[in-house]
Amino acid sequence: MLVRLILGLLITVAGLAFAARRAAWLAKLIRSGQPDEKRSDVMAVRAKTHLAEVFGQRKLLKWSVPGLAHLFTFWGFVILGSVYVEAYGALFDHDFHIPLIGHWAVLGFLQDFIAVAVLVSLAVFAVIRIRQAPERKERASRFFGSHTGGAWLILFMIFNVIWTMFLFRGASAAVGVFPYESGAWVSLGVGELLEPLGTSVTEPLETVGLLLHIGVMLAFLSIVLYSKHLHIFLAPVNVTAKRLPDALGPLLPMxxxxxxxxxxxxxxxxxxxxxxxxxxxxxxxxxxxxxxxxxxxxxxxxxxxxxxxxxxxxxxxxxxxxxxxxxxxxxxxxxxxxxxxxxxxxxxxxxxxxxxxxxxxxxxxxxxxxxxxxxxxxxxxxxxxxxxxxxxxFPSELGVLFKNLETKGNPWGQNNSDRLAWTKDLGFEVPIFDGELADDVEYVYWVGCAGAFDDNARKTVRATAELLHLAGVKYTILGTDESCTGDPARRSGNEFLFQMLAQQTVETLNAVFEGREPGTRKIVTTCPHCLNTLGREYPQLDGHYEVLHHTQLLNRLVRAGKLTPVKPVDAGPVTYHDPCYLGRHNKVYEPPRELVGATGATLSEMPRHADRSLCCGAGGARMWMEEQIGKRINLERVDEALGTDAETIVTGCPFCRVMLNDGLVQRQSEKRGENVTVRDVSQLLLESVRERDRTATEI
The missing domain is CATH 1.10.1060.10 (Alpha-helical ferredoxin)
Structure with a gap:
């Protein structure tokens, strides 16, 4: 008893000292980074996030099979901590049990169950790694470039933790010093197998199992601290320190x-x-x-x-x-x-x-x-x-973009006087801001640069304007008072230009909304990039507005009965492409789909949709950069859309529409998708709500 106590304490002190040295080095290195005061939000909110993502494994469970395996493995670390309490107690007292709960059969069952679940999870991880081996799948493997050898070592060490645990507990049961008379079904079963060997074998075997179990844990601790599996300890810290509600949408100010x-x-x-x-x-x-x-x-x-x-x-x-x-x-x-x-x-x-x-x-x-x-x-x-x-x-194309933004106030380099060209021949008058916002005006309709200058995007803003007119919504546009929000400048790294454009727009909007309470400063836009910048980044510059995407507002109008689809849209099967800055960045997934359903169209989802939707390739100012390496992203997305056999590709973003349309034109030149069109959700809805005997305005 004394020998194993001394040995147990010696390896513990040595192991913890080695691990503590590395932990202190890592902590000092990370603290050497620049200050970040934005991580001091209300701790109750951060605690909720911590519980959901760390203990609930929320993100991992999006990947069902590996997520479930990781859930069991994580909880294995948590629950089997109680086994190590028992193990260290057994160093000092052969008959040790955890006070109050140490003989509780439920705890014994839970310890053995989670250990078996971990073993099954290890098998799942092994199969996944073999099937996803970079040696076979190359770039198609998500493990391409990862340190796969270290991953196998960790799986092996977890396996060692489990089998040494059952050896120690089984031998304890055979000796008669195991805390649980029932519940711990695997440990008791191992004990029954070992009992015929006699105490002369099982007693030293129990000591060997105990020291091995402790030793494996200490070796595992050091391996983790010196490997990529640092996440075992750092992930809970990183999750707690994350940007809230997540690191998407607004970029951080410099x-x-x-x-x-x-x-x-x-x-x-x-x-x-x-x-x-x-x-x-x-x-x-x-x-x-x-x-x-x-x-x-x-x-x-x-x-x-x-x-x-x-x-x-x-x-x-x-x-x-x-x-x-x-x-x-x-x-x-x-x-x-x-x-x-x-x-x-x-x-x-x-x-x-x-x-x-x-x-x-x-x-x-x-x-x-x-x-x-x-x-x-x-x-x-x-x-x-x-x-x-x-x-x-930076890429040479961005020089042209920056010049256009600085001198013309839009990425296309068009004259600002052309911002109202889309309003011509609509059949009704589009209200333009005249210096004072009338009391009955509910929304400022932010047209955006794409809606003003791109021919395809103009179809979207015209359709949306007509729908707002039919629904009796009181709105106004700013016309030539509009300028680029600065999104492409900011995401391409030109923060100085973004600040210049954004401050100018904030001054304009604050003057427009002067005298209005924050809850009545409403903007609707057809561009998710404008939505994100106006609504989520302008508060950094004292611009506080409630910004809606046109699909959100139109969906509310349909639900309220102010827009009533009267005939099924003639679009054939439809597939919907989620714009990144509407979906992932702003979590708007359902309104566009509900509108598609309201038009009577049959929606067929692409394999990658909603939060896993594939980008069209335009974000991050890539819209204005040449794509010279690999396959064009818009072609990849168009190919995926064509694979659904849809006749109409629907989206809710002018950039996405340009990229998808360009990709479709190329595929059609190759005799693919010749009957397919790209349209905005608003166009489908407008076609559906128009009266049967009404002559359609060309949009």
């Missing part, structure tokens, strides 16, 4: 040293974006260290799925490896002898290749799927900000 940058009078030491690894906040560094290399982000990334070099997983892994590589210099406060550029080509020994950085569409699929709440999009945009504003290193 800060330096934890304080917002004053773009009118920036400080001399202000850092614009992230130009080196130590420029990231502590949350960014925590993100890098937390990555599980599971590849769920990679499997959903439109860039990776079309042959681009960007993998959100590999990007985070590269940043993590660079952070650890540079850690000795960061912690010592010294400059590295040879500073690698954070963004640069292989020839320049860059950490992140420019083609990786600029392939991102900011669609948010990576953030949506990440089980540990890594904020990939924020990091991509922060690096873009440095490249644009400090290095002036």
């Amino acid at each position: 800060e330096s040293g934890g304080k917002p940058i004053d773009f009118e009078d920036p400080g001399e030491d202000d850092t614009f974006g992230r130009g080196k690894i130590e420029d990231f906040t502590w949350k960014g560094m925590l993100d890098f260290a937390t990555c599980t290399e599971c590849g769920r982000c990679q499997s959903q990334c439109p860039a990776w799925n079309t042959g681009k070099p960007l993998s959100p997983k590999l990007l985070i892994m590269d940043l993590r490896d660079h952070l650890f590589e540079k850690a000795p210099y960061i912690l010592d406060g010294k400059e590295a002898p040879e500073e690698r550029p954070l963004v640069g080509t292989k020839e320049d020994f860059g950490v992140i290749d420019p083609d990786v950085l600029w392939s991102c569409t900011t669609c948010g699929a990576c953030v949506e799927q990440c089980p540990v709440d890594i904020e990939h999009v924020d990091h991509v945009v922060d690096m873009r900000r440095y490249q644009v504003m400090i290095e002036s290193a």
Whole structure:
């Protein structure tokens, strides 16, 4: 008894000291990141998120089979902690049991049940890893680029925890010192198998099992702290520190040293974006260290799925490896002898290749799927900000975009006087803001640059305007007072240009809504990018408005009986494409689908839809950049739509409509989908609500 006590304590002290040294090093490294004061929300809200995502495994359960296996494994760690309490108690007292509950059969049953469930889960993980082996599936495997050897080692160590547990508990039962007389069905069964060996064998076997069980746990602890499986300890912290409600929708304002940058009078030491690894906040560094290399982000990334070099997983892994590589210099406060550029080509020994950085569409699929709440999009945009504003290193097409935005106030470079061209020949008068907002005007209709200047998008805004007119909704447009919200500038990294455009628009809107309470400052728009910027980013600039997407408002009008579909739409089978900035970024999934149903159309979903919808390829200012690597993303999405045999592809975003239409035109030139059209939800609804004997206005 004394020998095993001494041995048990010695390996524990040694194991914990080794682990504590690494844990202290990691904590110091992460704390070295830049301040981030935005993570101090109400703890009750963060506790709720923590419970749902950590203990409820909410995100992992979106992937049903591996999610369930991970749920059992996680709860195995939690529940089997009680077995280690019993194990350490047994070092001191052969007859130890947990006070109050130590003889409770239910606890014994739960311990054995979860251990068996973990074993089954290990088998599931093994099958998944064999079927998804990168050696066979290459880029199609979500484990491509991951450290698969380390993953197998972890599975092996978990297996060792389970079998040593049953050896220790079974031998304890055979010796007669097991706390449970019933309930612990596997342990008692092992005890019955061992009992015929006699106490001369089972007593030393119980000591060996106990020390092995403790030793495996301590070895496992150190392996975790020195491997990608850091997430076992860091994931709960990262989930608790996440952006609320999630890291999608608004981008974070630029800060330096934890304080917002004053773009009118920036400080001399202000850092614009992230130009080196130590420029990231502590949350960014925590993100890098937390990555599980599971590849769920990679499997959903439109860039990776079309042959681009960007993998959100590999990007985070590269940043993590660079952070650890540079850690000795960061912690010592010294400059590295040879500073690698954070963004640069292989020839320049860059950490992140420019083609990786600029392939991102900011669609948010990576953030949506990440089980540990890594904020990939924020990091991509922060690096873009440095490249644009400090290095002036960006795709040449963006130079044209920036010039158009700065001089013309729109990405197309069109004259502002053309913003009202879409209102011609509608058959009714579109109300234009005349300097004072009438009391009965409920909405400002934000047309947006696409709606004003793109021919296809004009069809959408015309249809929406006519529907609002038919429903008797009082609205007004700003006409030539409109300008770009700044979305493409911000997502391409030109934060200075965004600030200029956004402040101008906030001043305009605040003047329009002057005297109105916040709850009556309502805007409706057909563009999800405008929706997101006006409603969720302008509060950063003191612009507070209630912003609706046109599908949301139209759906309310249909439900209220103000718009009544009177005939089934002539569209054939329909498939709906979820715009990223309407769906994932703003969680609007049902209103467009309800409207499609209201028109009498038959909806056929694409395999990737709702929160797993594939991007059209236009986001992140990619709309204005050439796509020269791999397959065009819009072609991939059009191919998926054509696979549903739909005759109409419906969407609710002008950018998506352009991209899908361009892809469809190319496929039709190849004799595919020749009877297919791309339309906005509003066009289908308008066709359905018009009276049978009414001559349709051409839209």
